[in-house]
Amino acid sequence: MKGARTQAGSALMIGSAGFLAVLAQLRLDHSPREAPDPWGLALYAWAALLLVWALARTPAWLVVEHPLREAVPDLPTVRWPWLGLSVGLMLLAFLDSGGNRFRLLGVIAWALSVIAWFVAWWNGPLPRVPRDGFLVRGHHWLLLLLLGLGIGFRYWDLWNLPLDVNSDHAEKLLDVRDVLNGEYRIFFPRNTGREAFQFYLAAATVRLLGMPLHKFTLQVGTAFIGLLLLPAMYFLGTALWGRHGGIWAMLLSAVASWAVIPSRAGLRYPFLPTFAAWSLAFLVRGLRTGRRVDFLWMGFFLGVGLYGYSPFRGMLAALPAAFLVVWLAQRGWRTPEGWRRAGDFLIGMLTALPVLTPMLRFIVDFPEVFFYRLMTRVSTWEKPIEGNPLFILTDNIRRALLMFHWTGDEVYVATIPLRPMLDPVLGALLLLGGVAAWLWMLHHRDPVPLAGLMAGFVMLLPSAYNLTFPRENPSAVRAAGALPAVLVFAALVPALWTARWSRIGGDGRRWIGLGMAALLAVALIRLNADRIFREYAQIYCQIALNASDAAEILQGFYAGGGPEANAFYVAYPYWFDSRLIGMWLGDLDWPHTIWHEDLPQAVEAHQRLPGPKLYLVHPEDRASLALLQAAYPQGWWVLRPRTHCEGLGILVFHAPPGPF
Structure with missing residues (x-):
């Protein structure tokens, strides 16, 4: 009886913390841009204290099924003939990629070098179909429902939202036309330089679906890339918080306006969060399981993402920083297993090399083109830096950290101008999830969530390092590499809630608890649908040129x-x-x-x-x-x-x- 009262009391405090956090976010959302509402900050502090009290009072709330079991370490093997073949094919692909062109021989060598690299370093069991076939369980139907929800949010009325577009779309359609005319560039120099992935995807859409050279063709492809974020977030959430965490992370990625709006815009924006999520998911899986195979896939998606959108280059720093903070917390230097894991992580990072071979040739041949956009933001290439660069960077980081709850991007194309990146409920969940994550790490002695925290912070820098044009920070699209970390931390508290009530017997309390979780999901869907299909649509239509x-x-x-x-x-x-x-x-x-x-x-x-x-x-x-x-x-x-x-x-x- 006492346990039931304690359980009910903790649930009441967690619910109260959520309610106060939403009120706090509503205050911040409507506070002036000059300074945040102090009452909003006070309510957030009160909500955080209530959550700490509830979880510390009842540690059973922090228990879910273990995210991933520690795997038996694979043998640290390498197949030298296959590694030599991969390096030789990389060299051939590099030599055949001159003049900023993909050629048939080089592309074949490029693809084979990636395959040979995986064969050389693969030291786990090969994927196989289970003997009893694939068993469809209850949560699989839920995942399909969430996937359908994500499809609806990204494709519903896509022709009309957004209807009119801007000069960036015209430039990209010219690049797509170049591909269709046989100009197979590795990097497209038009409009200060652009990575190639979107143009080949759009050209394939034209060829395979018979679509015209139109903004809608671009939108169909970017919405698909945005949809690929959902399974990545499920894997990331599952690796960090267990199955409940994966389901909630997938739900948030299906409906969050920060994830949906850029994927509908028809520009390269969704390539950043999608491939950042895939890379980070396999990093976390590698940290959990110790399997080299997971690090190999991490490096593969790192390489693929570098063909998508230039701010993704921040993942070259984010992944090592995320691994290092966990490795140091685990004192990896003290054990052979720690050094083996560090070696496998290094192999994973090097896996990006064969994937990037043609791009590396372009960088060698045309470094000023490849780095032009970056250098115009961090140096005096385009205009002088007005002020102390260190002070500008510090202020940029401060404003980037506030973008989730208070400040916002002023550009109308892929966000609601000057509004927080997150809706009031999601903003509240992020703050409470950050608090719960620290309690989780202390309770489980589990430093792996630090990887998500570090990666999210580093991926704010592509927005914050804009020293030349600081007004462009915070940028909803250049900071979107932090989106996977934001969503997976926001998923923690609802994941703890549903995991706890799912373990309780089938009495009325369980169904009340799960019913409240369902109401939370409905609220998130409703709020973000309003942000996307009403608020954003109205503002965009009024500003976009007709x-x-x-x-x-x-x-x-x-x-x-x-x-x-x-x-x-x-x-x-x-x-x-x-x-x-x-x-x-x-x-x-x-x-x-x-x-x-x-x-x-x-x-x-x-x-x-x-x-x-x-x-x-x-x-x-x-x-x-x-x-x-x-x-x-x-x-x-x-x-x-x-x-x-x-x-x-x-x-x-x-x-x-x-x-x-």
């Missing part, structure tokens, strides 16, 4: 018999990219763009063209409108408002046929 409306006006002119050569876009500073008009019209090279300063000379030539004419003019470009009215006295104009939301419309000037 090239789709321009294309719709032109299509109406063509459908009414107007000659295609007689419809023009009068370009104006900071208005939409004319290539995006061409994208909507099915021609990226749509040629009928006139810079507003060149309009007087262009109109003289246009007056000799037979048939009606149409000009798209910026609403603030009164000089061009006056010029057109003078050139075409019988012409008229109308302000076409936005189709889908409030915002800047388009002045449409109609010139009737005939001499002027």
